[in-house]
Amino acid sequence: MRQYWWATQSDNYSRVGGTLWTNFFNSRGARRSSSAALARTKPGDIVFHCEKRFIRAVSEVVSEPAVVYRPKAYMEKRSGSDNDEGYLVLVDPLKTDLQIDRRTDIPFIESDGSGPLNINRGLKREGFFYPLPESSAGELLRMAGLEISELPKASADEYLEPFSGAGLTETDRIGLAKRRVEQRYLRSALLEDDATQCAMCHRGLPEDLLVAGHIKPRWACTEDERKDFTSAAMLICLIGCDSFYERGMIAVDDAGEVVRTSHSTTSELDSLLDSLTGNKCLRHDSRTAAHFRWHYDNAFME
Numbered sequence: 001m002r003q004y005w006w007a008t009q010s011d012n013y014s015r016v017g018g019t020l021w022t023n024f025f026n027s028r029g030a031r032r033s034s035s036a037a038l039a040r041t042k043p044g045d046i047v048f049h050c051e052k053r054f055i056r057a058v059s060e061v062v063s064e065p066a067v068v069y070r071p072k073a074y075m076e077k078r079s080g081s082d083n084d085e086g087y088l089v090l091v092d093p094l095k096t097d098l099q100i101d102r103r104t105d106i107p108f109i110e111s112d113g114s115g116p117l118n119i120n121r122g123l124k125r126e127g128f129f130y131p132l133p134e135s136s137a138g139e140l141l142r143m144a145g146l147e148i149s150e151l152p153k154a155s156a157d158e159y160l161e162p163f164s165g166a167g168l169t170e171t172d173r174i175g176l177a178k179r180r181v182e183q184r185y186l187r188s189a190l191l192e193d194d195a196t197q198c199a200m201c202h203r204g205l206p207e208d209l210l211v212a213g214h215i216k217p218r219w220a221c222t223e224d225e226r227k228d229f230t231s232a233a234m235l236i237c238l239i240g241c242d243s244f245y246e247r248g249m250i251a252v253d254d255a256g257e258v259v260r261t262s263h264s265t266t267s268e269l270d271s272l273l274d275s276l277t278g279n280k281c282l283r284h285d286s287r288t289a290a291h292f293r294w295h296y297d298n299a300f301m302e
């Protein structure tokens, strides 16, 4: 059953395209209702994004909710509680550049206490994520030039298994559109500023040559580990390192350095592996070390 949601995003909207995130608790330590709402989203749900006065975009939810630490794009400008956890949901836009005025264009959205609007039809300050009834969503979709009957059909295998880059066969790999969503999330979660570097070879590459690789295969992760996206994932390049790591030809040792297999290969491959040996792995830290250790012990061909 498809659900419809309203996301109030104020000045976050342009910085965090492709993601919805909120922490579990507000600054007074009370559980956020928006966090509970975000946890109820399902792939295929539809989200209306409202930035200040206007509804700007319609998107489709393309991942299950995952528990992650605050993504970088959601860091507060002032320093403070940046190490908190919350739910993250990835979305893929269906329509952007809309200008639906919430003050004049959407009288069918009630301002009765449970929705996103207060009695003056302003945006409520507390909370950012609200369910919408299907009838209201239908009206909004029509204004956006979409019909419910035209929406993409929800199909479970279309949707994103977050961070399924490494350890999967080609048929398991997700479609390119979903990969773009994943990459957008990566920019906010994994990338330091504008750097787009492979964790192993350190080459700076365009994002379509970098994938979100699982440090430890998904099947070997506990449920909690799967939910902690950011510790389970690294940015790794498609022009060598992803295949080497997946096949156990390289691994990362406890010192955080890349090691290579001793198995003899072609001389060209040998020199490629040699060139990686001793590199500091950019994703090795106290949160990821145990995952790299698992890969070293179980997947590396010493």
Ligand SMILES: [Zn+2]
Pocket: 198, 199, 200, 201, 202, 203, 236, 237, 238, 239, 240, 241, 242
């Ligand atoms: Zn690389």
